[in-house]
Amino acid sequence: MGSTQLPPGTEETLAAATAKAAAPGEPVEMVQLLGPDGTLGSDPVFSDYAKRIDPEKLRVFYTDMAKIRRFDQEATALQRQGELALWVPLTGQEAAQIGSGHASQSQDYIFPTYREHGVALVRNVDLAELLKQFRGVSNGGWDPRENNFHLYTLVLAAQTLHAVGYAMGIQRDQKLASADSTDPKAAVIAYFGDGASSEGDVHESMVFAASYNAPVVFFCQNNHWAISVPTEVQTKVPLANRAKGYGFPGIRVDGNDVIAVHAVTEWALEHAREGRGPVLIEAYTYRVGAHTTADDPTKYRESAEEAAWREKDPLDRLEKYLRAEGLADEAFFDQVKADGDELAKYVRSTTHGLEVPDIRDAFASVYAEQHPLIAEELAWFEEYSAGFESDEEAAN
């Protein structure tokens, strides 16, 4: 994927772009390639990256965005029916997640927050496994090393520091590797939201990343609402502008434009892999639904705002483009719909079938090495449980 050489002038153009970044209250420049009307614009740096995306890849983007939206609907329904304890919807953020996820390579390691179902799909995580956490049968659900996609983290922003440390590990691996190693260079993506940007750990992670020039891309999905608190309460300056204070590039990208998101993330990951240090991407997007199924957006925001964002829908605009350019026909869209329904059916049936673990599994994984207190408490539990069994035997 892509050349590892940045196009000439890229750094200068970006430096110029960040230099004229907005002061508080001023509008910030935003990278956009595919407009809400479905027409493709240009950008001095990122059009070259967009050109790498062939029609087949565009169809994959569309398919994945439609799939994950359908999955989101199904999971929301499952929650409403009492099959999931909670659901965290992503509708509206498909382009931000599918675009950035596809820009990563298999050797890159992803630290999600808890809403990156689209990135999980791209990284081949079985979506049934992803539901285990929300079903209450696991605090994780998948093996993070299989697809280099970390477990969800519910404590806001904690994972941004893990991402930087992991990236520092990658730097050390490269130094330990033999000179003839053919391992591809790797980077890390840390996802977080506009609400999490207020957490101290985001600040510390950016300080560490800058200090050690760590190969990490901070990917902030600014979906405008931290549950009921708007972005204006989190920050007085555009979030992308904060990067300048740490000394690395910050880019605001139209988070509903999958082509621009992909281009910008690909640039940022190459930047990181090549040892040029961290990048902050602010994907300017919108959470169309609730923060989770536990809240009610009608209590804290105007429906007009939601309607205005629906006009910028990431799927609609790519569909318009694909149709206008003759890159996808009716049969393609029918197939996408059918695939989505198939996925929904799979998710519904597997959710019902998710196995409830034995609490003994929890005893087994508190510590990596033998621990006498665990052994003692497990022995007590076994004896206690056996007491019920012998009662039953006696009753029989």
Add this chain to the structure above:
Amino acid sequence: MATMTIAKAINEGLRASLTNNPKSLLMGEDIGHLGGVYRVTDGLIKEFGDERVVDTPLAESGIVGTAIGLALRGYSPVCEIQFDGFVYPAFNQITTQLAKIHARSLGKLTVPVVIRIPYGGGIGSIEHHSESPEALFAHTAGLRIISPSNAHDAYWMIQKAIECQDPVIFFEPKRRYWLKGEVDVENAGLSEDPFKAHVVREGTDATIVAYGPLVPVALAAANAAVEDGRSIEVIDLRSISPLDFDTVEASVKKTGRLIVAHEAPTFGGIGGEIAARISERAFLHLEAPVIRVGGFHMPYPVAKVEEDYLPDIDKILEALDRSLSY
């Protein structure tokens, strides 16, 4: 057999780990060129370079959080927190992340991070430089907590902590940093298992359990009690989590009396856990209630009055008198 201070023994232990394990590294504030405020890491940056001995930004959550990421990538980071009272900014990373990652991943991920914390009072220092927060961490499943009381243990226990696949909090008794002792660098002996208690003095009339900075105090009290014709057993707990109840129980079954001494506030402390568990395990062997000697329920007091706060020989002897009066 070499003689060295506890600080030097930890330094030598860290050196051995850095030499033997290319994936181990140290990180913390001022640990590089300064060698740490207590010079525990003195000279290591010269020997191993700044990629292995990392002077970090001044940010405790950042130190522990990035150490978790390094561990996830296969490294064995050893973090230094400059003083006990400064660990709280990292409390979230330690308790909600470090402690739980192995469990959350059902054992697929390990995070072998060691956090070194100089702790405890008696050095005449100012606020936040003399605390004993071990119970806060012991209450969190997933963490291991150990504290050496002598140079030999310090040398070996730090190495065992780094080898351990679980996160370990290594509480260093800062007022004993300059206490000298013999270190057998060839043979770990009883230090082979840093999670086991040691009977450091045998006796028959009562047992005193202590760890870290209070072990020398407990031994001095036991020696003083000889003048009253009493034979006191002293146990150096060494590990706070897991806690070696078997060793304590065996001793209590022999002596019938138990005193637990630690610097941390008595209320909600480790001493309460030991008292409760020993009364469950050895109720019929106890000749007296378990007595705790610890700090008061107050913020660690100002240095000029800390002598009144800290458990000392007299407070332990008073507890022994009470125990033996039953």
